[in-house]
Amino acid sequence: MSRVAELGCAVCRRLGHEGTPAELHHPRAGTGAGRRASHMDVIPLCPAHHRGALSGIHGVGTKAWPKLMGFTEQDLLDDTLKLLGVAKEQH
């Protein structure tokens, strides 16, 4: 899991700033009921994009946030898994 945090904030990365110190976000809420839970389902987010009132997923809310940012938690999770070299089908 620490490898995920070491990637830096996934949102900042998309905005062109790689390596922003990040904490781990667990995108459980909002995923499909049939989706398999995995310890790999974590996204690195910096405090501003995690908890910030203006741009944080928990500050803005998980429904409004994707509209604000232009991408979803799933997009960021896909980015993260690609960077880690983990295919979605693997354990």
Ligand SMILES: [Zn+2]
């Ligand atoms: Zn960020």
